Amino acid sequence: MQLFVNIIVLASIYALIACGYVMIYRVSRVLNLAHGELMMLGAYLLLATASLFSGHAAMALGAAVALSLVVGLLVYVFLMRKMTGEMVLAAILTTVALGILIRGLVVLLWSAQQQYPAQALGVPNPSLVIGNARISLWSAVLVLTNAAVYGGLFVFLRFGRWGIRMRAAGQNPLLAAQRGIKLHSVYALAWSLSTLTGALAGILMALDSGLTTSLPVIGLKAFPAALVGGLDSLAGALVGALIVAAAEVLLIYYVDPLLSDVVPFLVLIAMLIVRPWGLFGTREELDRV
């Protein structure tokens, strides 16, 4: 039972991070390898707002989340916007460079020590009991948040005016422009949403188990989840996250704890060999890049 709970928690983490990869990729064909670092930045922003709004945990959380949205927007407007239309590899490397920059900045601004935002905010993290398994409060919140985010995104993309426009821009940017859609607005929206969901993941993880500068590693591990499901499919990200999380938890438990960092990539390689476009991705994706 505990294993099951662990799998659900890990899958929620991976899924919440993976939807960020999918959002940006689906809309602009760019793989945002700085997602892990942006996620970490969100958590560090919580530290900053915690000291700003000390005593008002809810306000601090809200402010951190809002700031992350703005960060995503700024990253697009000032950096990624210039790379639209360039080679895909150049855009990806730009995100890699951005990630490296953020890592350096975070250490410079906040030092490399482990931080405890939960303590800074003054919120507890008790262990809840479900059946004969334990789950910490913030992990449970994360699972619920993940469900809410996915539900919201599904509805938005399916029925929202801008959601449909995002899907359209992802399918055929030229046609979308011919229909009057401002592509830059769509891309900026995608980046903002992606950074928002990533920051939520980072914040909740930091509240649960502390914050270190190696948080981006988890971001990178969530990437195979997105790819296994299909880089342009939100539903796929959910399924992929479950698969990768299940594989990781089970293999750590039954085989070797050291495997934890490499299991997602083993699953990734297996998927690339068998079905590169993922479980729910569109096949043409391969030829586009």
Added chain:
Amino acid sequence: MSEPLLQVDKIEVVYKRVITAVQGVTLTVAKRRIVALLGTNGAGKTTMLRAISGFLGIDDARVTEGTISFEGSRIENLPPHDITGRGVALVPEREKVFPNLTVAENLSVSVARAATGAERRHDEDRIYYFFPRLAELRQRVGGLLSGGERQMMAIAAALMCRPTLLLIDELSLGLAPVVVEDLTRRLMTVRDEMGIAILLVEQSAAVALEIADYAYVMENGRVVLDGDRERLKSHQDVQEFYLGQAGGERRSYRDVKQYRRSRRWYG
């Protein structure tokens, strides 16, 4: 006569700074008129449409000389969404619908200028009135439409942008004559009831001259002939080279090794 809707004045379009695709072309589209742009492959017709709608940048091309004016203001080399926002909508030749969106979603994607929710719904109803077939196919995914349905869908989606000028690239390409006839009839209804002007690029002169009020013939990047429908239909060169009527007797291929008569457009 009031000032024309679209005035293209001696423009020159250059690709990659070295290839001149269009030279010294002047054309006018008046309000509520259907104007056709005829010519064979490579004449520069699609380039003209791209220049007007603002989509030249993708192929590294620019309008290097001359002006394009729409409703009095200059629009050459403006960004595409700016031009669409002023009321020019383009129906492209290829990839005209979003394959993974339904017909209804395809229609809702178009950005309509200054339209409230109620106005949009009214627009949609009007579209379904012009194209009843689309109403039946509301939930059909775009990629599964037939050629004719796709063209209807594309025109409908362009109309949802509330344009004053509709640009259509290759209306009849790949469509059965029956379908084309149906489409042209509907286009004229749309023009009459919505009051829009249409600039139509067509390879098939016969189709174009059925509905156009005025036409230009382009060749190698220049306009070589223009006139209203009657003038073009009766022009010998158009008849021989575009309408396939060799002026009388049938000739066997043995006699026609190359064009016996060179094209004398200025006559």
Added chain:
Amino acid sequence: MFRPMPRASGYFHTGYAQDLALLQTRAERISLVIFTVVLVALPFIVSPFLLDLACQVFLASIGALSLMLLTGYAGQISLGHAGLIAAGAFTTGILAREIHAPFWLTLPASALTGIVLGLIFGLPSLRLRGLYLAVSTLALHFIVIYLGGEYETKRGFSTGIIIDPPTVGGFRLSDGRAWYFVLLGFAVASLLICINLLRSRSGRAWRALNARETVAEALGISVVGYKLLAFVISSSMTSVAGCLFAYYRGFVSIEAFDLFLSIQYVAMIIIGGMGSLLGALLGAAFVTVFPYVIESLIKQLPNVQKLAGDIFAVNYASFGVVMILFLVLEPLGLVGIWHRLQNYFLLWPFKQRPLASARK
């Protein structure tokens, strides 16, 4: 591709030998002689610190050249370069430690590891392209690193493997100057290998499949064969670099081969300029010297204490900034700047813009 203007006229080739010669103008020959003299004299003039820096640049060049071959010419994106260096270093370390293998055994063994890994890394390229290929090399990199880490923990070398300096025919290679010449020799050898490969059939085949794979296949170029060849050659060169790295440092530990190292190599070829061997060299020099430049710059600033403690972070941040600047502003890299400079002086007082931008 953006080629510089021809710099000399009046050279007529009357035989194939002249055509194939590497240096074709008198100016080129003279500059090579001067360059060689400088390189040879360098160890005797500069401080040990700069000597070490030069050695690091040579070491990095080998890796950069091999990556340029793979990504810049054959167009197969690889983000797993650090994994290959690690493989070479670990082969050396394991053999040196377990069976006390000498240098003349570990070097070819590393190359062999490189060949095998090259085949493995190259297999995904037969099916995938671009982004998906990059991702597969990334995954393979992590797997290699994991295996290295496993070895370290299982064999108790959690702090790394110490390697004795290599002995070549009784001569113990531990002197800085000796290493300089050895590494210079290896770098020059790599450069010559790359130049000759690119001038030959393989080079043409790689350029063809980089441009349009289906057309290359239609022309009879075995896409599968040449893709694998590119990976194999590149990987074995990189593993040899790893082997040398292991001996030079005298110490091998898995933490040194992280993703950042892979990114640094990719940065070398981007900053240097894709599709140019000179670019690989310039990029290798730039990226290797960069941290030291930043460090000395930091020392000039008044607020030294705080920043000096976080020198690693400052490095990271400035590296990110520089990489972004090059990607956004100068996609042709240092080579692009160099060519522009040459053209400016060549065409002065005329100004000329290139007719079409190179990459688009």
